[in-house]
Amino acid sequence: MSTVLEERPAAADAIQKFTATMMIRRFDPDVDTEPRWQEFSVEMLPTDRVLDALHQIKWEQDGSLTFRRSCAHGVCGSDAMRINGRNRLACKTLMKDLDISKPVYVEAIKGLPLEKDLVVDMEPFFASYREVQPFLQSSSKPEKERLQSAEQRARFDDTTKCILCAACTSSCPVFWTDGQYFGPAAIVNAHRFIFDSRDEASEVRLDILNDKEGVWRCRTTFNCTEACPRGIQVTQAIAEVKAAVLRGRP
Amino acid sequence: MTSSTIEAPRSPRPVARKRRVNWEKWGWLYMRGSGVLLIVLIAAHLFTNLIAGQGGVKAIDFAFVGGKWSNPFWKVWDTLLLWLALIHGSNGMRTIVNDYVSNPKVRKTMLIALLASSVVLLLLGTLVIYTFDPCPAGSLPSDLPSFCPAQ
Numbered sequence: 001m002s003t004v005l006e007e008r009p010a011a012a013d014a015i016q017k018f019t020a021t022m023m024i025r026r027f028d029p030d031v032d033t034e035p036r037w038q039e040f041s042v043e044m045l046p047t048d049r050v051l052d053a054l055h056q057i058k059w060e061q062d063g064s065l066t067f068r069r070s071c072a073h074g075v076c077g078s079d080a081m082r083i084n085g086r087n088r089l090a091c092k093t094l095m096k097d098l099d100i101s102k103p104v105y106v107e108a109i110k111g112l113p114l115e116k117d118l119v120v121d122m123e124p125f126f127a128s129y130r131e132v133q134p135f136l137q138s139s140s141k142p143e144k145e146r147l148q149s150a151e152q153r154a155r156f157d158d159t160t161k162c163i164l165c166a167a168c169t170s171s172c173p174v175f176w177t178d179g180q181y182f183g184p185a186a187i188v189n190a191h192r193f194i195f196d197s198r199d200e201a202s203e204v205r206l207d208i209l210n211d212k213e214g215v216w217r218c219r220t221t222f223n224c225t226e227a228c229p230r231g232i233q234v235t236q237a238i239a240e241v242k243a244a245v246l247r248g249r250p
Numbered sequence: 251m252t253s254s255t256i257e258a259p260r261s262p263r264p265v266a267r268k269r270r271v272n273w274e275k276w277g278w279l280y281m282r283g284s285g286v287l288l289i290v291l292i293a294a295h296l297f298t299n300l301i302a303g304q305g306g307v308k309a310i311d312f313a314f315v316g317g318k319w320s321n322p323f324w325k326v327w328d329t330l331l332l333w334l335a336l337i338h339g340s341n342g343m344r345t346i347v348n349d350y351v352s353n354p355k356v357r358k359t360m361l362i363a364l365l366a367s368s369v370v371l372l373l374l375g376t377l378v379i380y381t382f383d384p385c386p387a388g389s390l391p392s393d394l395p396s397f398c399p400a401q
Contacts, residue, residue, distance in 0.1 A: 210272055212272065
């Protein structure tokens with residue numbers, strides 16, 4: 001016990017601050033015609049996240065830097081951005097896990113209209129989300145709760161984890177190039193209700209996703225699965241929806 | 251707060267969508283089905299041509315193909331190979347065009363060109379398989395390969 005206490009200050013001293021270079025893709029619609037890269041230097045602890053670096057820039061260096069964040073703990077899904085070419089949540093990416101010998105490149109997610117700096121217009125993303133009817137539809141009106149077995153719940157457990165951060169959809173090359181594809185996130189949220197035993201509108205959702213711009217546009221690139229900060233097996237969920245469309249039922 | 255200077259890469263989805271025959275689903279199914287069949291067809295094709303025959307790859311010449319196509323089994327086999335592979339390939343090209351060509355006019359032109367070339371190749375290929383005659387009657391003996399009776 002005493003040895004632990006004695007070692008603690010020493011361990012704290014061992015934590016070294018380091019200077020990291022952040023390259024941030026800035027865009028001010030009032031001034032810029034094209035986005036531009038701007039370099040910042042930040043003092044970081046190994047425990048700091050990319051979000052902390054952005055905060056340091058905004059609070060201490062350049063207050064005009066614009067980005068979204070809310071809970072800062074990987075739950076609200078506000079701060080998905082492209083960090084070193086990969087879609088991640090800034091609040092879940094530790095600086096020490098990146099190669100800080102080189103600049104850390106941070107830019108807005110791709111495929112959605114850029115509004116300012118790291119902020120994009122999320123409306124097209126939410127429009128396709130709304131279109132898959134992501135809510136429980138049931139004709140029965142039970143006195144108590146709707147019962148479901150553990151197995152029935154486990155069937156769609158993975159896709160309940162989605163936080164709608166758009167990291168998957170904005171990493172999808174089909175979404176980048178084809179303006180009308182539903183995108184992985186909408187299909188994941190359709191999957192969550194299609195395979196829910198309490199829901200009665202699975203056929204409607206399967207019909208919506210059997211569209212020309214629906215599940216068949218998926219090229220199984222696995223970018224979405226790699227990008228998902230919640231570890232959802234997105235491509236597998238899409239494949240399960242494809243199989244359900246072919247069967248005509250969940 | 252709009253970025254009028256930068257073109258939006260994605261436009262909102264139109265509310266009303268046309269309901270037509272869903273070719274996308276059948277196209278997807280065709281790619282899976284033909285893919286599985288092609289594995290068998292191509293593997294057997296390569297095996298008989300390159301490994302099973304006497305002399306291996308060096309044995310493939312005009313006479314070898316002529317000999318194969320005198321057998322109706324290989325005629326049907328090669329017809330299947332031709333149709334499944336060519337449609338599989340051109341459907342894949344159609345997918346790539348749809349994914350990457352954003353200009354509607356260019357896209358339509360490329361899709362029509364793709365369809366036309368596929369149809370021509372399919373018909374031409376099928377015609378060759380079924381009308382192939384290594385020793386056509388009335389030809390000059392000097393034009394004929396060595397194994398023809400007229401030679």
